[in-house]
Amino acid sequence: MNLTLHVWRQPSPRAKGDFRTYEAAGISPTMSFLDMLDLVNERITQEGEEPIAFEHDCREGICGSCGMMINGVAHGPQKLITACQLHMRSFSDGDEIWIEPFRADSFPVMKDLVVDRAALDRVIEAGGYISVRTGSAPDANAVPIPKPHADRAFDAAACIGCGACVAACPNASAMLFTAAKAAHLSYLPQGQTERYERAAGMVTAHDEEGFGNCTNHGACQEACPKGISVEYISRLNRDFLRASLSGIAAAGRGD
Amino acid sequence: MRRVMTLYESSIGKKVAMAVSGLLLVGFVVGHMLGNLKAFQPWDGVGMHPLDAYGEYLRTLGYPVLPEYGLLWGVRLALLLAIGVHITAAFQLWRQSRSARSSSYGKARPQVFSYASRTMRWGGVIILFFVVYHLLHMTAGTVHPDFEYGAVYQNLVAGFQSPLIVAVYLIAVGALSLHLYHGIWSVFATLGAQNPKVERWRRPVAALVSGGLFVGYAAVPLAVLAGILGPL
Ligand code: HEM
Ligand code: SF4
Ligand code: FES
Numbered sequence: 001m002n003l004t005l006h007v008w009r010q011p012s013p014r015a016k017g018d019f020r021t022y023e024a025a026g027i028s029p030t031m032s033f034l035d036m037l038d039l040v041n042e043r044i045t046q047e048g049e050e051p052i053a054f055e056h057d058c059r060e061g062i063c064g065s066c067g068m069m070i071n072g073v074a075h076g077p078q079k080l081i082t083a084c085q086l087h088m089r090s091f092s093d094g095d096e097i098w099i100e101p102f103r104a105d106s107f108p109v110m111k112d113l114v115v116d117r118a119a120l121d122r123v124i125e126a127g128g129y130i131s132v133r134t135g136s137a138p139d140a141n142a143v144p145i146p147k148p149h150a151d152r153a154f155d156a157a158a159c160i161g162c163g164a165c166v167a168a169c170p171n172a173s174a175m176l177f178t179a180a181k182a183a184h185l186s187y188l189p190q191g192q193t194e195r196y197e198r199a200a201g202m203v204t205a206h207d208e209e210g211f212g213n214c215t216n217h218g219a220c221q222e223a224c225p226k227g228i229s230v231e232y233i234s235r236l237n238r239d240f241l242r243a244s245l246s247g248i249a250a251a252g253r254g255d
Numbered sequence: 256m257r258r259v260m261t262l263y264e265s266s267i268g269k270k271v272a273m274a275v276s277g278l279l280l281v282g283f284v285v286g287h288m289l290g291n292l293k294a295f296q297p298w299d300g301v302g303m304h305p306l307d308a309y310g311e312y313l314r315t316l317g318y319p320v321l322p323e324y325g326l327l328w329g330v331r332l333a334l335l336l337a338i339g340v341h342i343t344a345a346f347q348l349w350r351q352s353r354s355a356r357s358s359s360y361g362k363a364r365p366q367v368f369s370y371a372s373r374t375m376r377w378g379g380v381i382i383l384f385f386v387v388y389h390l391l392h393m394t395a396g397t398v399h400p401d402f403e404y405g406a407v408y409q410n411l412v413a414g415f416q417s418p419l420i421v422a423v424y425l426i427a428v429g430a431l432s433l434h435l436y437h438g439i440w441s442v443f444a445t446l447g448a449q450n451p452k453v454e455r456w457r458r459p460v461a462a463l464v465s466g467g468l469f470v471g472y473a474a475v476p477l478a479v480l481a482g483i484l485g486p487l
Binding site for chain 2: 069073104168170171204207211217218219222223235238240
């Protein structure tokens with residue numbers, strides 16, 4: 001297949017970027033999207049231009065580093081997969097493909113398609129932990145967990161922190177990510193001790209990082225490669241409400 | 256109070272403020288719509304028209320325990336407060352979200368498109384302008400061709416003779432209905448009541464209330480225009 005790519009090029013965080021056009025010739029439908037970019041990069045490098053910078057690591061949909069907008073959709077046209085799991089058979093000969101970074105002020109562009117998603121780490125730091133007594137390993141099944149709760153916690157824990165939810169959200173809100181990280185602990189007995197401090201801390205950190213607010217559009221759920229449900233956001237709202245009205249949120253801020 | 260203020264400082268708190276004030280306003284618009292339908296109540300020609308009597312009843316509700324018009328003004332102030340909170344929070348949230356993405360996508364293809372959810376802000380502004388116009392038209396009578404204080408039924412009939420004015424009312428009520436189609440659905444998620452059991456009812460309830468409001472509000476102006484509701 002021969003394709004035309006319009007790729008966002010931006011040499012440094014503060015530089016003004018723009019779209020540049022590249023021809024991607026001789027692309028096989030069995031290639032992954034990142035393989036295709038590798039091939040184009042080889043050619044670009046030979047021509048003496050800087051290769052297109054993009055993030056990648058596992059290339060199998062588990063590390064969450066490869067996020068980018070492909071034709072205006074986070075992770076590209078296929079549902080429930082990451083950009084690295086996308087195959088070129090999803091495109092046809094002669095297609096034009098627009099590739100640009102995830103855009104949010106909390107995700108500054110470092111270079112080309114690479115954005116800094118450390119803001120998500122800081123949201124986790126604000127509450128993504130539990131207190132346990134260390135020492136010898138506890139007996140298996142010493143703490144019974146109802147199956148539905150385990151399932152829901154596990155579904156939430158599938159979040160790979162890719163940031164597609166932020167990228168797709170019309171408000172650049174990170175509520176789906178934040179809600180998934182909170183729920184994955186709050187559904188388990190081990191996560192109960194800090195449950196409300198966690199909700200308060202993570203939501204406050206989310207706001208302080210400059211993410212937008214959720215207006216229940218549901219674009220995040222649609223974009224999420226792991227199928228995280230917006231129901232978790234509603235649960236976080238409830239926990240946050242309880243934390244605020246019982247004074248936990250105010251106490252946590254030291255005022 | 257401090258807790259409420261801490262809550263309000265967060266994005267979720269502002270959403271909750273919108274949801275609670277919005278629900279109060281929904282309660283009002285449902286009641287108001289039911290009241291309007293008194294225009295259709297048959298009248299035997301004795302005493303006041305049922306709609307006028309209903310208006311009189313609202314004005315004197317609570318009297319003589321409360322001062323005359325006391326409860327009426329209490330409700331009006333509460334509604335004004337709710338509108339104030341709703342708009343202030345909407346504005347603050349809009350500003351927050353706008354600054355969360357200052358550079359827009361070169362090419363964006365929204366994966367979820369709900370006309371109702373995307374028009375919340377502009378739809379809200381239309382509703383606001385309409386509320387001001389409507390108060391000048393039917394409450395104060397300033398922009399009414401032939402207004403008589405207390406003669407509610409006559410004012411309706413005279414006020415809806417022009418198809419242009421009926422069109423304005425229909426557009427505004429359409430905007431309100433669309434706003435609430437998303438709003439009532441959204442409110443469950445905002446207040447933390449979204450779960451599989453509620454999920455099945457969320458859309459139907461939103462559709463029923465917003466659709467019912469549209470039909471109920473559109474009925475009176477259309478009936479006047481069609482001559483079904485005529486001068487007494
Ligand atoms: C006067 C101007 C108004 C403006 C500017 C406005 C604006 C908004 C905005 C921006 C939202 C949030 C949308 C979202 O979450 O996606 C909203 C939600 C809502 N509005 Fe309004 N609105 C107005 C009037 C009204 C009125 C008159 C009612 C009721 C009759 C109403 C009821 C609601 C409800 C129930 C919600 C849902 C709250 C939630 O998302 O949980 N609004 N409005
Ligand atoms: S919730 Fe989904 S889209 Fe958002 S960061 Fe986690 S995996 Fe990515
Ligand atoms: S490279 Fe790891 S998820 Fe795509």
